[in-house]
Amino acid sequence: MTSRPRIVLFGPFDRHNLGDLLFAQVVRALLPKRDLGYAGLARCDLRALGGVATQALSELIQDQAPLNLIHAGGETLSCEAWEAAAMLLPPEDARAAAARYAMATPDEQQRWAKTQLGIDLRAPYVLPKQLFHRPGVFVHNAVGGIALAERGPDFQTEVAASLRSADFVGVRDHMSQATLARHGVSAVLMPDAAVMVQALFGARIALHAQTGEAARVRAACAAGYVAAQFSLDFADAATLRALAAALDQLHLQTGFTIVLFRAGAAPLHDDLAMYRSLAARMHHKPLIFESLQVWDICTLIAHSRLFCGSSLHGRIVALAYGLPRVSVPPPTLVPGQASKIAAMIETWEPDHRATLAEMNGLAHAAQLALSLAPASQQALAASLCAHYQAGFRQWHALLE
Numbered sequence: 001m002t003s004r005p006r007i008v009l010f011g012p013f014d015r016h017n018l019g020d021l022l023f024a025q026v027v028r029a030l031l032p033k034r035d036l037g038y039a040g041l042a043r044c045d046l047r048a049l050g051g052v053a054t055q056a057l058s059e060l061i062q063d064q065a066p067l068n069l070i071h072a073g074g075e076t077l078s079c080e081a082w083e084a085a086a087m088l089l090p091p092e093d094a095r096a097a098a099a100r101y102a103m104a105t106p107d108e109q110q111r112w113a114k115t116q117l118g119i120d121l122r123a124p125y126v127l128p129k130q131l132f133h134r135p136g137v138f139v140h141n142a143v144g145g146i147a148l149a150e151r152g153p154d155f156q157t158e159v160a161a162s163l164r165s166a167d168f169v170g171v172r173d174h175m176s177q178a179t180l181a182r183h184g185v186s187a188v189l190m191p192d193a194a195v196m197v198q199a200l201f202g203a204r205i206a207l208h209a210q211t212g213e214a215a216r217v218r219a220a221c222a223a224g225y226v227a228a229q230f231s232l233d234f235a236d237a238a239t240l241r242a243l244a245a246a247l248d249q250l251h252l253q254t255g256f257t258i259v260l261f262r263a264g265a266a267p268l269h270d271d272l273a274m275y276r277s278l279a280a281r282m283h284h285k286p287l288i289f290e291s292l293q294v295w296d297i298c299t300l301i302a303h304s305r306l307f308c309g310s311s312l313h314g315r316i317v318a319l320a321y322g323l324p325r326v327s328v329p330p331p332t333l334v335p336g337q338a339s340k341i342a343a344m345i346e347t348w349e350p351d352h353r354a355t356l357a358e359m360n361g362l363a364h365a366a367q368l369a370l371s372l373a374p375a376s377q378q379a380l381a382a383s384l385c386a387h388y389q390a391g392f393r394q395w396h397a398l399l400e
Contacts (some may be wrong), residue, residue: 005066005136007036007399010127011074014040014054015087015265019194019313021051021294023073026193027141028052029200030392033280034399041117041124042088050294058118068136068399069127070243073193075157075340076125077176081113084124087266088116094267106152122155128296130164138166139395142190142388146174146340160185170393173343190391191348194313195384197298198320204298213291213301219257220287223259226250226366227318228286229309231264233330235274239359244281246362253363254370256305258286263311270311290346306366308368312341319349320386322377324369327356345368 010025010234012020028036040054060067101109114120114379121127129135140163148156162182163169171177180187181381198205208214217225234243247258260278264268275288289300298317301307308326309317318325327341345352352372357365390396 003038004399005068005134007031007034007068007070008039008060009036009052009070009072010039010053010057010060011040011072011076011125012040012084012087013052013072014042014044015045015264015266016046016049017266017269017291017313018294018297018311019192019263019316020074020318021046021049022194022197022313023141023293024052024299025050025080025198026200027070027072030196030306030396032193032354040141041084041119049292054117054176057124057127061119061133064133066134066136069132069138070395071127071138071140071143073142074125074293075144075146075173076140077123077143077163077171077180078151079123079125080109080151080155081117081119081124082109085113085116086269089267091267098268106154115224121158123159123162126159126162129165134144137168137395137398139168139398140166140170140187140192141395142170142172142391143176144192144340144343145179146173146343148178149182153388156183159183165188167398170297170391170395173340173347174337175343175347185333186390189398190396191347191384191388192313192316192344194316195320195381196387197317198302198381199385201295201298204295208295209303212296213289214296214303217287217300218303219255221259221304223255223257224305225259226254226288226306226308227268227304227314228258228260228279228307229263229311229314230260230274231310231330232268232271232274233310233332235271235277239331240274240281242359244278246359247278247286248283249363250308253367254306257306259282259289259300260286261289261297261300262292263309263314264296268317306370308362308366310341312344315341316344319377321380322374322382324357324366325352326362326364326365326369326374328359329356337343348387349380
């Protein structure tokens, strides 16, 4: 009797970012009887923070055994190799590499990325079957590519060719679906995998609420709190002053304590020093939540009265719990960053467009979000779970 091919989940699980780490957990929970491997662009072990231990892609492609590969999720279709390589460096080195190679030619970017990653792909999170010795079923599970149309023609050609070799392509927003259609790639529309967090991990998250930093925050905030997250895009002094004023206004309006947390500690994501600088500019003194454990972060959001911030997955975890949420785009937009939140809202929660607001509109957007009926929010969360499961069933059937 021939054994089934090994299943490997592939994604940016080799760096700390809430959504990326949750993708692996969601897919693992949905495949409980399968022996899974995990791969990223680098070897890394984030199990202590609720993540997984990854094998480096450069090692995985040497494997001679039959292989089914699941691209587990994320904004993978438009991530360039040099950007991915920079994110795997120590923070100071990452900042220097990002500054240097953002100004380089595509060929210079690619040569450097190849030396860092050990592979020669412009789009390293979109893997072609021919890269492997004995490829089986290849799946893209609710991935995104908002900025794909802005990439160079060679990059777009590579992505489209790799996707045509896949057995299932699921995308998480209409914009990515339309871009792929223009390249002749048919994609199934399905929500981001993180919509499953409450359904799959509600009991685990409830347990985390009883101890540790999350329990201390709950005890200190008897009147309720806002789970607030802002990336390093907000770090300049003028932006911090404006953000401090907006959060002070939000506190005065709601009476809720502001609790600042990191949704990602990978380079160029979120930063404690920025939060301390932000707190020093506020009249209301916020709490700073320091844990980077994935289930602690989910617990903090799940027990909040409101999520506000720039993280897509902070918003999605709040959505999964039927909670009010406000998204604030970075003042200087990183290509694709703000638009992927807008695309998600437009695709899956169009009645919530007003909850995507600039800093000076944060308090008003929060008021609107808090006024929405809880029952309708729970219904939306359940609907998105059902949509995700429908897409999952399609690709899961290919593995049987």
